Amino acid sequence: MSLYSLQKLIYELNRDPRVQRAFTEDLDGLLANYRLTPEEEAAIRTDDVGELYIMGVNGQILMHFAAWRGFEWDEYIQAMKDGLKKHGQVKGGLYAAVDGGEGGAV
C-alpha cells in the first residue's frame, strides 16, 4: 500500500498546481494525507530521486517530479544510477522487473 501512496503523492504533485503549492508551503500538512513510511517521507523531503527510484516509483512519474524539483536531465539520470549503486536493485513496482530484475542497471 505504501508504494502506491508514494506514487499517488507524486502523481498528484505532477498534475495539480494546488498540490505543488501545498508541497512548497505546507509539506507537513500535505504529507499527512498520504500513508508513507518514514523512509519514503524522508526521500520525498530530501528530493532523493535515486532512492525513490529504488523504492519502485514508476519512472514515468518520477521523471516529472525530478524535473519539477530542478534536476537537469543528466543529473536526473545520474541520481538513478547513484541510487542503484548505493541501495542495490529496484525493490518494488514494474521497474523491479526491468532488465531481468536489475531495474535499468547500466
Add this chain to the structure above:
Amino acid sequence: MSLVFAGVASHAPGITARAERADPQLRDAFYAAYRRMAQAIRGSGAEALVLVGAEHFANFFMDNMPAYCIGMGEEYEGPIEDPDWLKIPRGTWPGNPDLSRRIITEVMQTVDVAYAEEWKFDHGMMVPIHFLDPGGDLDIVPVNINCQGPPLTPLHRVWEFGRALRRACDAAPEKIAIVGTGGISHWPATPNSGKINEAWDRDFLDKWTRGDRDALTAYSDAETLRDAGQGGFEIRTFLAVSGATEGASADIWFYEPIPIFAVGCTIGVVNLDSEAAKQAAE
C-alpha cells in the same frame, strides 16, 4: 469509408525537450518525416485526428486505471508537464464531443471502453500534435491504451479494439485520420534511458508493415519486457492501428535510433489503397 489516413509516430519527450543534443542530421531527417506525415494528413482532407496514445500517469492512475479510454471533451489542455521542460508551449486543442460520442458508442458494441470529458495531454499526445497539428486545425479524439501500469490489456484484445475503432470511424461521415503513438523497444525513465534494441525494432516493424496479426499478437509481455524494455509495452498503440487497417500493408518513412531521444524514432504510414485492393480481390 471515412478513414482517410492511418499511421504511427514516436512521442518520446526528448524529441522536443532535448532536440539540441541529438545528431543534427538524424534529428532533422526525423523531423522532416514527421512534417511529411503532417502534409499527408492535410492532403487526405482529414477533419479529425484519432490519436491512440499510451499516456504516462497524467490522467489515469492505479486508483482507477482503464485498459482503454476515449476522450469526449470539448477541448483538451496540454502539455501537463512544464512547458519549459518539454519545450512545447501550453495551449488548448479542440475536441469534438459529438464525434467522440458516436465513436465511443460504436466501439462499445464489441469492446468495453472508458470515456473522459476531461483530459490533460502529456508528452505522449503533445509531441505528435506539435508536429502534426500545431495550429489546432483538426478535432482531436484522444484514445488511451494503458501501457504503463500492469496488468495490461492483452495484444489480441488491442487488435479487436483497433477493429472496433475502424468500424466506428467508417460509420462517421467525417474524414478521420488515425495515428498510433508509442515507442518500440526503449527503457525510458530508467538509468538505461537511451538503450534501444534496434534489431528487435526492425523485426517488429517488418511484421507491422505486413500487418501480420499472428506475429504481432504473439509477443508475451515477459518477452517484450526482456527484449524491448518496459517501454516496449507501447507497441499496443501500433497494434491498434494495424487492427484498424486489417489487410493493409504499411511503409516505414523513417526509423533510426536516436539515443538522446530515448527511442528508435519512427514514422510509419499505412497504405490504405492496398487494403482496398485486397478487399476488391476477395
